[in-house]
Amino acid sequence: MAQITNAESPAVPFSVALLGTGPMGAPIARNLIAAGVPLKLWNRTAHKAKAIPGGRAVDSPAEAASEVVLTVLPDLPQVEGLLDGPDGLVAGWRTGKIENPILVVHGTVSPVAVAAFAATCRKVHGVTVIDAPLSGGTIGAEEGRLSIMAGGPLDIVEGLGQLFGLYSSTVLRFGETGAGSIVKACNQIVVAATVTAISEAMALAEASELDLGDVQSILAGGLANSEVLRQKGQRWVDADFEGGGSAKNQLKDLTFIAEVAAEAGLDLPVSNSVRRAFQTMVSQGLGELDHTGIYLSIRG
Missing domain, CATH: 3.40.50.720 (NAD(P)-binding Rossmann-like Domain)
Structure with a gap:
Protein backbone atom coordinates (compact mmCIF):
# COMPACT_ATOMS: atom_id res chain seq x y z
CA MET A 1 0.00 0.00 0.00
CA GLU A 176 -1.90 -3.86 -9.31
CA THR A 177 -5.14 -3.22 -11.20
CA GLY A 178 -8.01 -4.89 -9.36
CA ALA A 179 -6.60 -4.24 -5.90
CA GLY A 180 -8.48 -0.95 -5.59
CA SER A 181 -11.76 -2.70 -6.31
CA ILE A 182 -11.06 -5.30 -3.61
CA VAL A 183 -10.63 -2.45 -1.12
CA LYS A 184 -13.89 -0.92 -2.37
CA ALA A 185 -15.54 -4.28 -1.73
CA CYS A 186 -14.30 -4.05 1.87
CA ASN A 187 -15.70 -0.53 2.07
CA GLN A 188 -19.06 -1.61 0.68
CA ILE A 189 -19.39 -4.40 3.24
CA VAL A 190 -19.33 -1.74 5.95
CA VAL A 191 -21.55 0.72 4.07
CA ALA A 192 -24.24 -1.80 3.15
CA ALA A 193 -24.27 -3.34 6.62
CA THR A 194 -24.42 0.10 8.29
CA VAL A 195 -27.28 1.29 6.04
CA THR A 196 -29.19 -1.89 6.83
CA ALA A 197 -28.47 -1.71 10.56
CA ILE A 198 -29.64 1.91 10.80
CA SER A 199 -32.74 1.00 8.79
CA GLU A 200 -33.52 -1.78 11.27
CA ALA A 201 -33.01 0.63 14.17
CA MET A 202 -35.31 3.20 12.56
CA ALA A 203 -37.94 0.55 11.82
CA LEU A 204 -37.87 -0.57 15.46
CA ALA A 205 -38.04 3.04 16.68
CA GLU A 206 -41.00 3.82 14.43
CA ALA A 207 -42.84 0.65 15.45
CA SER A 208 -42.31 1.73 19.07
CA GLU A 209 -43.74 5.20 18.28
CA LEU A 210 -40.46 6.97 19.02
CA ASP A 211 -39.27 10.17 17.37
CA LEU A 212 -36.73 9.12 14.73
CA GLY A 213 -34.79 12.38 14.93
CA ASP A 214 -34.38 12.05 18.68
CA VAL A 215 -33.26 8.44 18.35
CA GLN A 216 -30.70 9.50 15.78
CA SER A 217 -29.38 12.18 18.14
CA ILE A 218 -28.64 9.47 20.68
CA LEU A 219 -27.00 7.24 18.07
CA ALA A 220 -24.87 10.15 16.83
CA GLY A 221 -23.62 10.85 20.33
CA GLY A 222 -22.11 7.43 20.87
CA LEU A 223 -20.39 4.45 19.31
CA ALA A 224 -23.27 3.97 16.85
CA ASN A 225 -22.38 7.20 15.04
CA SER A 226 -21.18 6.92 11.44
CA GLU A 227 -20.66 8.87 8.23
CA VAL A 228 -23.75 7.11 6.89
CA LEU A 229 -25.81 8.54 9.73
CA ARG A 230 -24.28 11.99 9.28
CA GLN A 231 -24.88 12.15 5.53
CA LYS A 232 -28.13 10.24 5.25
CA GLY A 233 -29.89 10.36 8.60
CA GLN A 234 -32.49 12.84 7.45
CA ARG A 235 -33.70 10.43 4.78
CA TRP A 236 -35.21 8.18 7.44
CA VAL A 237 -36.75 11.11 9.30
CA ASP A 238 -38.33 12.53 6.13
CA ALA A 239 -39.06 9.13 4.56
CA ASP A 240 -37.37 10.50 1.43
CA PHE A 241 -35.55 7.77 -0.46
CA GLU A 242 -35.51 9.24 -3.97
CA GLY A 243 -32.19 9.76 -5.77
CA GLY A 244 -28.81 9.00 -4.23
CA GLY A 245 -26.93 5.71 -4.49
CA SER A 246 -29.44 3.18 -5.73
CA ALA A 247 -30.34 -0.09 -4.07
CA LYS A 248 -29.73 -1.94 -7.34
CA ASN A 249 -26.16 -0.65 -7.38
CA GLN A 250 -25.74 -1.65 -3.74
CA LEU A 251 -26.88 -5.15 -4.69
CA LYS A 252 -24.39 -5.14 -7.59
CA ASP A 253 -21.60 -4.30 -5.12
CA LEU A 254 -22.70 -7.04 -2.74
CA THR A 255 -22.63 -9.51 -5.61
CA PHE A 256 -19.02 -8.52 -6.34
CA ILE A 257 -18.22 -9.01 -2.66
CA ALA A 258 -19.61 -12.55 -2.82
CA GLU A 259 -17.48 -13.21 -5.91
CA VAL A 260 -14.27 -12.03 -4.25
CA ALA A 261 -15.07 -13.86 -1.00
CA ALA A 262 -15.64 -17.12 -2.91
CA GLU A 263 -12.26 -16.73 -4.64
CA ALA A 264 -10.65 -16.17 -1.23
CA GLY A 265 -12.44 -19.19 0.26
CA LEU A 266 -14.37 -17.05 2.75
CA ASP A 267 -17.95 -17.24 4.00
CA LEU A 268 -19.08 -13.73 5.00
CA PRO A 269 -22.31 -14.18 7.00
CA VAL A 270 -23.19 -10.50 7.45
CA SER A 271 -22.55 -9.67 3.79
CA ASN A 272 -24.57 -12.68 2.68
CA SER A 273 -27.48 -11.68 4.89
CA VAL A 274 -27.39 -8.06 3.70
CA ARG A 275 -27.19 -9.22 0.08
CA ARG A 276 -30.36 -11.28 0.55
CA ALA A 277 -32.10 -8.25 2.08
CA PHE A 278 -31.23 -6.12 -0.93
CA GLN A 279 -32.27 -8.90 -3.30
CA THR A 280 -35.67 -8.79 -1.60
CA MET A 281 -35.84 -5.01 -1.88
CA VAL A 282 -35.00 -5.03 -5.58
CA SER A 283 -37.50 -7.83 -6.24
CA GLN A 284 -40.15 -5.60 -4.65
CA GLY A 285 -39.55 -3.01 -7.37
CA LEU A 286 -37.65 -0.63 -5.09
CA GLY A 287 -34.25 -0.93 -6.75
CA GLU A 288 -34.15 2.64 -8.08
CA LEU A 289 -34.48 4.13 -4.58
CA ASP A 290 -31.50 5.21 -2.50
CA HIS A 291 -30.04 2.24 -0.64
CA THR A 292 -31.40 3.68 2.62
CA GLY A 293 -34.78 2.70 1.18
CA ILE A 294 -34.05 -0.79 2.48
CA TYR A 295 -35.94 0.66 5.46
CA LEU A 296 -39.18 0.36 3.46
CA SER A 297 -38.53 -3.30 2.76
CA ILE A 298 -37.65 -4.02 6.39
CA ARG A 299 -40.62 -2.10 7.72
CA GLY A 300 -43.00 -3.89 5.35
Whole structure:
Protein backbone atom coordinates (compact mmCIF):
# COMPACT_ATOMS: atom_id res chain seq x y z
CA MET A 1 0.00 0.00 0.00
CA ALA A 2 1.35 3.42 -0.93
CA GLN A 3 0.10 6.82 0.17
CA ILE A 4 0.06 9.11 -2.84
CA THR A 5 1.33 12.61 -2.13
CA ASN A 6 -0.37 15.46 -3.95
CA ALA A 7 1.74 18.33 -5.31
CA GLU A 8 0.72 21.87 -4.44
CA SER A 9 0.26 23.19 -7.98
CA PRO A 10 -3.23 22.66 -9.41
CA ALA A 11 -1.92 22.41 -12.99
CA VAL A 12 -1.61 18.91 -14.43
CA PRO A 13 0.89 18.11 -17.19
CA PHE A 14 -1.48 16.06 -19.37
CA SER A 15 -4.82 16.38 -21.11
CA VAL A 16 -7.85 15.15 -19.19
CA ALA A 17 -11.39 14.06 -20.02
CA LEU A 18 -14.20 12.92 -17.77
CA LEU A 19 -16.87 10.54 -19.07
CA GLY A 20 -20.02 10.15 -17.00
CA THR A 21 -21.38 13.36 -15.47
CA GLY A 22 -23.92 11.80 -13.13
CA PRO A 23 -24.30 12.33 -9.36
CA MET A 24 -20.59 11.63 -8.71
CA GLY A 25 -19.05 12.66 -12.02
CA ALA A 26 -20.60 16.13 -12.16
CA PRO A 27 -19.15 17.40 -8.84
CA ILE A 28 -15.78 15.85 -9.67
CA ALA A 29 -15.85 17.74 -12.97
CA ARG A 30 -16.75 21.00 -11.23
CA ASN A 31 -13.83 20.60 -8.81
CA LEU A 32 -11.40 19.95 -11.65
CA ILE A 33 -12.63 22.93 -13.64
CA ALA A 34 -12.47 25.14 -10.53
CA ALA A 35 -8.83 24.09 -10.13
CA GLY A 36 -8.06 25.28 -13.65
CA VAL A 37 -7.93 21.92 -15.43
CA PRO A 38 -9.06 22.16 -19.10
CA LEU A 39 -11.61 19.35 -19.15
CA LYS A 40 -13.41 17.55 -21.93
CA LEU A 41 -16.77 16.15 -20.85
CA TRP A 42 -18.97 13.45 -22.31
CA ASN A 43 -22.16 11.87 -21.07
CA ARG A 44 -24.57 9.52 -22.80
CA THR A 45 -27.31 12.03 -21.94
CA ALA A 46 -25.59 15.00 -23.55
CA HIS A 47 -27.36 17.82 -21.72
CA LYS A 48 -25.87 16.70 -18.39
CA ALA A 49 -22.35 17.31 -19.70
CA LYS A 50 -23.33 20.58 -21.36
CA ALA A 51 -24.84 21.81 -18.07
CA ILE A 52 -21.42 21.94 -16.38
CA PRO A 53 -19.97 25.43 -16.87
CA GLY A 54 -16.35 25.76 -17.88
CA GLY A 55 -16.00 22.31 -19.39
CA ARG A 56 -15.86 21.41 -23.07
CA ALA A 57 -18.77 19.06 -23.77
CA VAL A 58 -18.15 16.76 -26.76
CA ASP A 59 -20.43 14.49 -28.76
CA SER A 60 -18.58 11.17 -28.55
CA PRO A 61 -15.96 9.28 -26.55
CA ALA A 62 -13.65 9.61 -29.60
CA GLU A 63 -13.78 13.40 -29.29
CA ALA A 64 -13.13 13.09 -25.55
CA ALA A 65 -10.02 10.94 -26.01
CA SER A 66 -7.23 12.46 -23.89
CA GLU A 67 -4.00 11.36 -22.27
CA VAL A 68 -5.97 10.62 -19.10
CA VAL A 69 -9.61 9.61 -19.31
CA LEU A 70 -11.61 9.43 -16.08
CA THR A 71 -14.74 7.28 -16.24
CA VAL A 72 -17.41 7.68 -13.56
CA LEU A 73 -19.88 5.03 -14.68
CA PRO A 74 -21.98 2.42 -12.84
CA ASP A 75 -20.20 -0.75 -13.98
CA LEU A 76 -17.46 -2.15 -16.20
CA PRO A 77 -19.66 -2.99 -19.23
CA GLN A 78 -20.38 0.74 -19.63
CA VAL A 79 -16.62 1.43 -19.65
CA GLU A 80 -15.93 -1.38 -22.11
CA GLY A 81 -18.62 0.06 -24.39
CA LEU A 82 -16.64 3.30 -24.73
CA LEU A 83 -13.67 1.74 -26.48
CA ASP A 84 -14.59 0.40 -29.89
CA GLY A 85 -16.11 1.76 -33.09
CA PRO A 86 -15.55 4.99 -35.02
CA ASP A 87 -16.89 7.04 -32.09
CA GLY A 88 -14.95 5.11 -29.46
CA LEU A 89 -11.97 6.05 -27.35
CA VAL A 90 -9.56 3.83 -29.26
CA ALA A 91 -10.34 5.63 -32.50
CA GLY A 92 -9.95 8.97 -30.74
CA TRP A 93 -6.60 8.06 -29.23
CA ARG A 94 -5.41 6.89 -32.64
CA THR A 95 -6.58 10.04 -34.41
CA GLY A 96 -5.04 12.25 -31.73
CA LYS A 97 -1.78 10.26 -31.87
CA ILE A 98 -1.98 9.74 -28.10
CA GLU A 99 0.43 7.01 -27.11
CA ASN A 100 0.10 5.04 -23.88
CA PRO A 101 -3.17 6.62 -22.69
CA ILE A 102 -4.45 6.05 -19.18
CA LEU A 103 -8.02 4.94 -18.53
CA VAL A 104 -9.21 5.45 -14.95
CA VAL A 105 -12.19 3.41 -13.76
CA HIS A 106 -13.79 5.28 -10.86
CA GLY A 107 -16.93 3.13 -10.76
CA THR A 108 -17.42 0.20 -8.42
CA VAL A 109 -16.67 -2.87 -10.53
CA SER A 110 -15.75 -6.52 -10.17
CA PRO A 111 -12.10 -6.84 -9.08
CA VAL A 112 -11.76 -10.01 -11.15
CA ALA A 113 -13.30 -8.46 -14.27
CA VAL A 114 -11.35 -5.20 -14.11
CA ALA A 115 -8.03 -7.05 -13.77
CA ALA A 116 -8.86 -9.07 -16.89
CA PHE A 117 -10.02 -5.91 -18.69
CA ALA A 118 -6.76 -4.16 -17.82
CA ALA A 119 -4.69 -7.03 -19.19
CA THR A 120 -6.64 -6.99 -22.47
CA CYS A 121 -6.42 -3.21 -22.83
CA ARG A 122 -2.66 -3.26 -22.30
CA LYS A 123 -2.10 -6.11 -24.75
CA VAL A 124 -4.52 -5.07 -27.51
CA HIS A 125 -4.58 -1.27 -27.30
CA GLY A 126 -1.55 -0.20 -25.26
CA VAL A 127 -3.86 1.39 -22.70
CA THR A 128 -3.09 1.36 -18.97
CA VAL A 129 -6.20 0.81 -16.87
CA ILE A 130 -6.23 2.09 -13.30
CA ASP A 131 -9.05 0.94 -11.09
CA ALA A 132 -9.70 3.76 -8.64
CA PRO A 133 -13.09 3.37 -6.95
CA LEU A 134 -14.36 6.19 -4.77
CA SER A 135 -15.72 6.51 -1.27
CA GLY A 136 -17.36 9.55 0.28
CA GLY A 137 -20.64 9.78 -1.60
CA THR A 138 -22.00 12.79 -3.43
CA ILE A 139 -21.28 15.06 -0.46
CA GLY A 140 -17.64 13.97 -0.47
CA ALA A 141 -17.52 14.59 -4.22
CA GLU A 142 -18.99 18.08 -3.84
CA GLU A 143 -16.58 18.94 -1.04
CA GLY A 144 -13.53 17.47 -2.83
CA ARG A 145 -12.79 15.05 0.00
CA LEU A 146 -13.30 11.68 -1.60
CA SER A 147 -11.16 8.69 -0.75
CA ILE A 148 -9.60 6.95 -3.74
CA MET A 149 -8.42 3.37 -3.45
CA ALA A 150 -6.23 2.67 -6.47
CA GLY A 151 -4.85 -0.35 -8.25
CA GLY A 152 -2.33 -0.22 -11.09
CA PRO A 153 1.36 0.37 -11.86
CA LEU A 154 2.95 2.39 -9.06
CA ASP A 155 4.53 5.01 -11.32
CA ILE A 156 1.24 5.64 -13.14
CA VAL A 157 -0.77 5.97 -9.94
CA GLU A 158 1.84 8.29 -8.44
CA GLY A 159 1.72 10.39 -11.60
CA LEU A 160 -2.04 10.76 -11.17
CA GLY A 161 -1.75 11.85 -7.54
CA GLN A 162 -1.78 15.55 -8.37
CA LEU A 163 -4.96 15.17 -10.45
CA PHE A 164 -6.68 12.94 -7.90
CA GLY A 165 -5.85 15.44 -5.17
CA LEU A 166 -8.10 18.03 -6.80
CA TYR A 167 -11.20 16.07 -5.81
CA SER A 168 -10.05 13.78 -3.01
CA SER A 169 -8.48 14.01 0.41
CA THR A 170 -7.03 10.50 0.54
CA VAL A 171 -5.38 8.49 -2.24
CA LEU A 172 -3.89 5.09 -1.52
CA ARG A 173 -2.47 2.53 -3.94
CA PHE A 174 -2.96 -1.07 -2.85
CA GLY A 175 -1.36 -3.07 -5.67
CA GLU A 176 -1.90 -3.86 -9.31
CA THR A 177 -5.14 -3.22 -11.20
CA GLY A 178 -8.01 -4.89 -9.36
CA ALA A 179 -6.60 -4.24 -5.90
CA GLY A 180 -8.48 -0.95 -5.59
CA SER A 181 -11.76 -2.70 -6.31
CA ILE A 182 -11.06 -5.30 -3.61
CA VAL A 183 -10.63 -2.45 -1.12
CA LYS A 184 -13.89 -0.92 -2.37
CA ALA A 185 -15.54 -4.28 -1.73
CA CYS A 186 -14.30 -4.05 1.87
CA ASN A 187 -15.70 -0.53 2.07
CA GLN A 188 -19.06 -1.61 0.68
CA ILE A 189 -19.39 -4.40 3.24
CA VAL A 190 -19.33 -1.74 5.95
CA VAL A 191 -21.55 0.72 4.07
CA ALA A 192 -24.24 -1.80 3.15
CA ALA A 193 -24.27 -3.34 6.62
CA THR A 194 -24.42 0.10 8.29
CA VAL A 195 -27.28 1.29 6.04
CA THR A 196 -29.19 -1.89 6.83
CA ALA A 197 -28.47 -1.71 10.56
CA ILE A 198 -29.64 1.91 10.80
CA SER A 199 -32.74 1.00 8.79
CA GLU A 200 -33.52 -1.78 11.27
CA ALA A 201 -33.01 0.63 14.17
CA MET A 202 -35.31 3.20 12.56
CA ALA A 203 -37.94 0.55 11.82
CA LEU A 204 -37.87 -0.57 15.46
CA ALA A 205 -38.04 3.04 16.68
CA GLU A 206 -41.00 3.82 14.43
CA ALA A 207 -42.84 0.65 15.45
CA SER A 208 -42.31 1.73 19.07
CA GLU A 209 -43.74 5.20 18.28
CA LEU A 210 -40.46 6.97 19.02
CA ASP A 211 -39.27 10.17 17.37
CA LEU A 212 -36.73 9.12 14.73
CA GLY A 213 -34.79 12.38 14.93
CA ASP A 214 -34.38 12.05 18.68
CA VAL A 215 -33.26 8.44 18.35
CA GLN A 216 -30.70 9.50 15.78
CA SER A 217 -29.38 12.18 18.14
CA ILE A 218 -28.64 9.47 20.68
CA LEU A 219 -27.00 7.24 18.07
CA ALA A 220 -24.87 10.15 16.83
CA GLY A 221 -23.62 10.85 20.33
CA GLY A 222 -22.11 7.43 20.87
CA LEU A 223 -20.39 4.45 19.31
CA ALA A 224 -23.27 3.97 16.85
CA ASN A 225 -22.38 7.20 15.04
CA SER A 226 -21.18 6.92 11.44
CA GLU A 227 -20.66 8.87 8.23
CA VAL A 228 -23.75 7.11 6.89
CA LEU A 229 -25.81 8.54 9.73
CA ARG A 230 -24.28 11.99 9.28
CA GLN A 231 -24.88 12.15 5.53
CA LYS A 232 -28.13 10.24 5.25
CA GLY A 233 -29.89 10.36 8.60
CA GLN A 234 -32.49 12.84 7.45
CA ARG A 235 -33.70 10.43 4.78
CA TRP A 236 -35.21 8.18 7.44
CA VAL A 237 -36.75 11.11 9.30
CA ASP A 238 -38.33 12.53 6.13
CA ALA A 239 -39.06 9.13 4.56
CA ASP A 240 -37.37 10.50 1.43
CA PHE A 241 -35.55 7.77 -0.46
CA GLU A 242 -35.51 9.24 -3.97
CA GLY A 243 -32.19 9.76 -5.77
CA GLY A 244 -28.81 9.00 -4.23
CA GLY A 245 -26.93 5.71 -4.49
CA SER A 246 -29.44 3.18 -5.73
CA ALA A 247 -30.34 -0.09 -4.07
CA LYS A 248 -29.73 -1.94 -7.34
CA ASN A 249 -26.16 -0.65 -7.38
CA GLN A 250 -25.74 -1.65 -3.74
CA LEU A 251 -26.88 -5.15 -4.69
CA LYS A 252 -24.39 -5.14 -7.59
CA ASP A 253 -21.60 -4.30 -5.12
CA LEU A 254 -22.70 -7.04 -2.74
CA THR A 255 -22.63 -9.51 -5.61
CA PHE A 256 -19.02 -8.52 -6.34
CA ILE A 257 -18.22 -9.01 -2.66
CA ALA A 258 -19.61 -12.55 -2.82
CA GLU A 259 -17.48 -13.21 -5.91
CA VAL A 260 -14.27 -12.03 -4.25
CA ALA A 261 -15.07 -13.86 -1.00
CA ALA A 262 -15.64 -17.12 -2.91
CA GLU A 263 -12.26 -16.73 -4.64
CA ALA A 264 -10.65 -16.17 -1.23
CA GLY A 265 -12.44 -19.19 0.26
CA LEU A 266 -14.37 -17.05 2.75
CA ASP A 267 -17.95 -17.24 4.00
CA LEU A 268 -19.08 -13.73 5.00
CA PRO A 269 -22.31 -14.18 7.00
CA VAL A 270 -23.19 -10.50 7.45
CA SER A 271 -22.55 -9.67 3.79
CA ASN A 272 -24.57 -12.68 2.68
CA SER A 273 -27.48 -11.68 4.89
CA VAL A 274 -27.39 -8.06 3.70
CA ARG A 275 -27.19 -9.22 0.08
CA ARG A 276 -30.36 -11.28 0.55
CA ALA A 277 -32.10 -8.25 2.08
CA PHE A 278 -31.23 -6.12 -0.93
CA GLN A 279 -32.27 -8.90 -3.30
CA THR A 280 -35.67 -8.79 -1.60
CA MET A 281 -35.84 -5.01 -1.88
CA VAL A 282 -35.00 -5.03 -5.58
CA SER A 283 -37.50 -7.83 -6.24
CA GLN A 284 -40.15 -5.60 -4.65
CA GLY A 285 -39.55 -3.01 -7.37
CA LEU A 286 -37.65 -0.63 -5.09
CA GLY A 287 -34.25 -0.93 -6.75
CA GLU A 288 -34.15 2.64 -8.08
CA LEU A 289 -34.48 4.13 -4.58
CA ASP A 290 -31.50 5.21 -2.50
CA HIS A 291 -30.04 2.24 -0.64
CA THR A 292 -31.40 3.68 2.62
CA GLY A 293 -34.78 2.70 1.18
CA ILE A 294 -34.05 -0.79 2.48
CA TYR A 295 -35.94 0.66 5.46
CA LEU A 296 -39.18 0.36 3.46
CA SER A 297 -38.53 -3.30 2.76
CA ILE A 298 -37.65 -4.02 6.39
CA ARG A 299 -40.62 -2.10 7.72
CA GLY A 300 -43.00 -3.89 5.35
